[in-house]
Structures are given as structure tokens and as C-alpha cells.
Amino acid sequence: MRFKASIRNISTFTRLTASLSLLGKDVWLQLNNEQLRFTVVPEQGSQVWAVLAIETIFETYTIQSAAENNTINLRIPLLALNRALRSALNATSASIRLTKKENVPLLSLTIITNNLTSIRPANSITTTNLNPENAPFPEDLSANDSFAEPNAAGFFPHDRETTITQDIPVVVLAPATVASIHEPVCPQPDVHIMLPPLLQLKAISERFTKLALSTSTSATRDRRAADAPASSSRLILSANAHGVLRIGVETPALKIESKWEGLTNPELDPEQVEGGEEGIRVHASTRMKERHGDEAWSVVRVEGRDWGRVLGVGRLGGRVIACFCHEHALILYVYLSNEDTESVLTYYIASYSA
Structure with a gap:
């Protein structure tokens, strides 16, 4: 060897x-x-x-x-x-x-x-x-x-x-x-969206997480709210197929949200989708483009501190595409380019239930 x-x-x-x-x-x-x-x-x-x-x-x-x-x-x-x-x-x-x-x-x-x-x-x-x-x-x-x-x-x-x-x-x-270690199996993503600068997302996410934890301090004194610290540190991320991304947090004492508009929803490559053009026509993300209002959003809930650590990949630069699997997982593809090649880092972030 x-x-x-x-x-x-x-x-x-x-x-x-x-x-x-x-x-x-x-x-x-x-x-x-x-x-x-x-x-x-x-x-x-x-x-x-x-x-x-x-x-x-x-x-x-x-x-x-x-x-x-x-x-x-x-x-x-x-x-x-x-x-x-x-x-x-x-x-x-x-x-x-x-x-x-x-x-x-x-x-x-x-x-x-x-x-x-x-x-x-x-x-x-x-x-x-x-x-x-x-x-x-x-x-x-x-x-x-x-x-x-x-x-x-x-x-x-x-x-x-x-x-x-x-x-x-x-x-x-x-x-x-x-041999038995494999990447997680996820359903077809509902939304693909290009993320804004990760360092910007990281700063806002960490601020929201700290605010949520601070507002839950008094709630933890009540035994009926014993689970408040864990649930309150979870961020709600959502996106649609019309270039909009939202990140927010909601607790009994706080509700706050930031929104980005005008982002890019990348088109699927027929060579990368099973069934080619026909596979794209029936893909979950294609159907999502036809929806509006509340039904147009794909939502995931992530643990705030874990999400902040993931966003540390922003130090590598490169474009980042987020794939939302509604109420299941968030997948990040971080593309690193040099003169000759392009490499990709794939992050799998499980979604918590509502």
C-alpha cells in the first residue's frame, strides 16, 4: 500500500x-x-x-x-x-x-x-x-x-x-x-435555490439562534416548558421556486424572519435526471413551480447551532445550491472551482418535525 x-x-x-x-x-x-x-x-x-x-x-x-x-x-x-x-x-x-x-x-x-x-x-x-x-x-x-x-x-x-x-x-x-456506508437517501427535492453569501446567512442565523435561546430562559423555569430550550433553538428555513428564501425562528415569546428575493432557481440538467426530459417534466421541483401562496413553499427545520457550523463552509468560497426536501432534509451542494476542474461538497441536514 x-x-x-x-x-x-x-x-x-x-x-x-x-x-x-x-x-x-x-x-x-x-x-x-x-x-x-x-x-x-x-x-x-x-x-x-x-x-x-x-x-x-x-x-x-x-x-x-x-x-x-x-x-x-x-x-x-x-x-x-x-x-x-x-x-x-x-x-x-x-x-x-x-x-x-x-x-x-x-x-x-x-x-x-x-x-x-x-x-x-x-x-x-x-x-x-x-x-x-x-x-x-x-x-x-x-x-x-x-x-x-x-x-x-x-x-x-x-x-x-x-x-x-x-x-x-x-x-x-x-x-x-x-462497504455498508452510503449517502443518505432523500426524496426528490421540491426546490433548488442558489443561496446568498454564506457568511451573511451565518451572521443572521447565529443572531436568531441567540435571540430565541435568550427569550426561552424564563420559559424553562416552568416545568411544562421543559423542552423549550431544544425546540426554540431550531431555525425555520423555507424557499420557493420563484427565487425567494426565508429564514426565521418562532417561540412563544418571539417571531422573527429575514427574506431574500431575486435569487436564482437553477434548472435541472436532463443528463443528471433519471428519464431525461421526461423525468424533469414529472419532477417534484417542476410541479412546485406551478404552485403559489402557502403551497409554494418547501420548509425544513434545523438545529441552529448545527446550521451555523455547516455555514462555516463559506470560508471556502464557491457557489452554493440548496435543495429543499419538504419536512425531510436540506441538502447543500458547495461547488469549488479551480482552473481545470470543479469539485463538490455535499452536506445533508436532517429536518426536525414541526
Whole structure:
């Protein structure tokens, strides 16, 4: 089993792992000859199924395994991976490979830099080593991975090229282990709509959630309202096929809503819909376009704090299409484009009952 790649877009890789770490502790990374798949399936909250073109993150890329399509499945701690990547943001070059030390599988991130005064190593990485051929310090490092020399104020010398290697413990998953993991099955979406800027949505959503929780404080003193804190933190999201999106919250003491108009409802691609043109004609979203008034709205109810964490994906940029499955789920497609390819991150957010 072999995997090695040079990283072409360390900034995107870092922001991606940061957004995923908000939703779960570990990520299932599937590598093969054709693509990268990042999957986060927490016990509670939103799921992420991100399919990225190899070129989105890596430049040179070598993979080999006994599995079909040279597939390798890894479970990686997101916090450790993100910390290691952050330390490489100002590096001259960075590469990553799958290795093993003392029979423990590791992802080894190697950073080469000439401007060491701008880089501090990430703390809390399980194993961190300096290349002894280039390093001016002893190979035996302290347990807390602090590389500071007594008179260096925590910085490396800046008069030579230095290589820093950070090792992240991983678990190699057998094909049978992941064979039963599948994306959630959802009904046909009723509404497809292009979302406004996610950072704008995030600010409003967090404000509404705080207002709802603050107004429920007095209600929780009444035993009959024991469930108020959980239900009051849920946001009501709705959209129609006429370019309108609403987000609001409703409690016994508060009702507030924001609305966006003039948004785009993307047309379905016949090549992506079963049955082609005929499939589009009978699709749920086509029927929704003919409705008006209250019947024209597709509604989902999401937990406010979980929704706020999902909107953290806005740091990656790109266009975002929301698919509303009435009273069932909200699916977000986040499209990331570079010069040659377009990758998509898929977020599944379950809807609570009314």
C-alpha cells in the first residue's frame, strides 16, 4: 500500500479541514486513481460527503493498493490534520505520504521552508520530527512538540532551508468496513435555490439562534416548558421556486424572519435526471413551480447551532445550491472551482418535525 502526493493548494486543504472539523472529530478519506472523498458522519448533526478532483488539492499524486482502482480508506483525526496543515501555510513546498512507524500507520506531512521566522510548528501533533540532516537541533524533541531553542524565542533560524515533518496517526480501514456506508437517501427535492453569501446567512442565523435561546430562559423555569430550550433553538428555513428564501425562528415569546428575493432557481440538467426530459417534466421541483401562496413553499427545520457550523463552509468560497426536501432534509451542494476542474461538497441536514 502506497500513497504520496505534493500539495498544490495548501490554503484550500486547510480551510476544508477546518470546516469539516466543526462537524466531527474524524474524517473518512477515500483515495483512489480518480478522486478524493472526504466523509464526516457524526452521531448527531449534519453529514458531509465531499468529492474532490485530485487536482483541487494535489499536484503530483501516486497511489497503489491491492484494492480495486487502487483504493485506500483512512480514518483521520481532523483537528490534528488541520493543525499540521496550518503550520504549512507559508511553506515553500509541502508533501504528504502514508507511512508506518513502530507498526502504527501515519500520514506524514513534510514542509520545506526558507522563511522560518514566520512559521511555528503546530502543537498537539502526536509525532513531530526534524530532518536530522538539515536541523540544527537534536532529534530527541520534547513531548509537547515545542521546538524552541533557549535564545531563539520559539523560532527556527532563517538562514537555511529547513524541513519539518509532522506525523498524524491514522487508521487504515478495510474495504469491508466501509462497504455498508452510503449517502443518505432523500426524496426528490421540491426546490433548488442558489443561496446568498454564506457568511451573511451565518451572521443572521447565529443572531436568531441567540435571540430565541435568550427569550426561552424564563420559559424553562416552568416545568411544562421543559423542552423549550431544544425546540426554540431550531431555525425555520423555507424557499420557493420563484427565487425567494426565508429564514426565521418562532417561540412563544418571539417571531422573527429575514427574506431574500431575486435569487436564482437553477434548472435541472436532463443528463443528471433519471428519464431525461421526461423525468424533469414529472419532477417534484417542476410541479412546485406551478404552485403559489402557502403551497409554494418547501420548509425544513434545523438545529441552529448545527446550521451555523455547516455555514462555516463559506470560508471556502464557491457557489452554493440548496435543495429543499419538504419536512425531510436540506441538502447543500458547495461547488469549488479551480482552473481545470470543479469539485463538490455535499452536506445533508436532517429536518426536525414541526
